[in-house]
Amino acid sequence: MDAPYEPPIEPLTEDWKKDKASVIKLAETRTQASEYFKLVQAVELLFNRYAPGAVSRLGYPQRIGLSRKVHDELYPVAHFASLHYKSSEDVWIQWRSGSQRFDATVEDSRPVQQMPIIHFLEVTTLQDEQDAKKLQDLNVTGTLSFISSAPPSLVSHQRKVNLLREVLGKKAEINYPPNTALLVYADEHRFAQYCFGGPAPNIDREADYGKVLKEMRERLLAKFEAVYVYSREQIYCWLRKGEAEHGSS
Structure with a gap:
């Protein structure tokens, strides 16, 4: 052991x-x-x-x-x-706390070199002021309120898709070191336990996030070696240099 x-x-x-x-x-x-x-x-x-x-x-x-x-x-x-x-x-990761244009370095010594070759990681999350307000409300009251005729999870997902497009647009304006991968962390499930009042809608995160990546493919791959959108459970979709289309898993 x-x-x-x-x-x-x-x-x-x-x-x-x-x-x-x-x-x-x-x-x-x-x-x-x-x-x-x-x-x-x-x-x-x-x-x-x-x-x-x-x-x-x-x-x-x-x-x-x-x-x-x-x-x-x-x-x-x-x-x-x-x-x-x-x-x-065979992969070593080191986070950096400074203000450089990446958040972590990667040393990949696996016997068979995998594509894409990534040396740096730039991390962003699909968070905005609404998410911060929810965290504050939960700490104060232990509950959340939703004002919408649509299911809360669907409203949240649509907001996250729009936020993804906004975040990627900003990242595409910045120059990063060669072989940098952009990691976009999506945590839609965080507040799922507080959503009541009907069956959960059918949400295709892989397709919806993937569509945004496809729309912005040329701009993103001009700056990054790869782009990944994922949660803690799965990678929803990605772009990689040398691949014709985005993928999903």
Whole structure:
């Protein structure tokens, strides 16, 4: 049986002003894809334990400060590592906390080189002010209210599709290092448990997100080696240089 994963954390003082640097250093540890999710869990655990009074420690974490990095960059990278790299021990990932034009680096030493060749990861999430407001409401009241004649999940999905088009348009205006993959993390299911009042509509996320990628294919592949839209459970669709069309899984 394999030994449990032990992140290389420095001794903590329980003084957050001092410990924050140690937690960030841990988050920046070069780690195998097979262990990356455990690393992120360790970072979140330490943050929740030692960051006093942080609203991101509440039941529905708000995206502020280091917590925003954890939930909007580290966890999306961890889910991508599991889905795309299949938790490989021959792929190493290192998150970077600075303001450079990528969020993580990738070292892929698998015997058979996979396409596309990715050296950098740029991460974005389909989040906007409405999502932030929902997190605040859940922390205050524990409930959500929806004002619409359409099913909440369908309204949310349509909003996410529009947000995807907006986010991709902004990313396509920026120059990134060669061999950068754009990761777009979609978390439509986050508020699903609060949606009541009828059967869930039939939503084809692969087709709807894929249509947006296809529309913007030329602009995106001029900037990125690949683009992936995914959740923690699956990769919905992608664009890759050298492929005629977008794919889905």
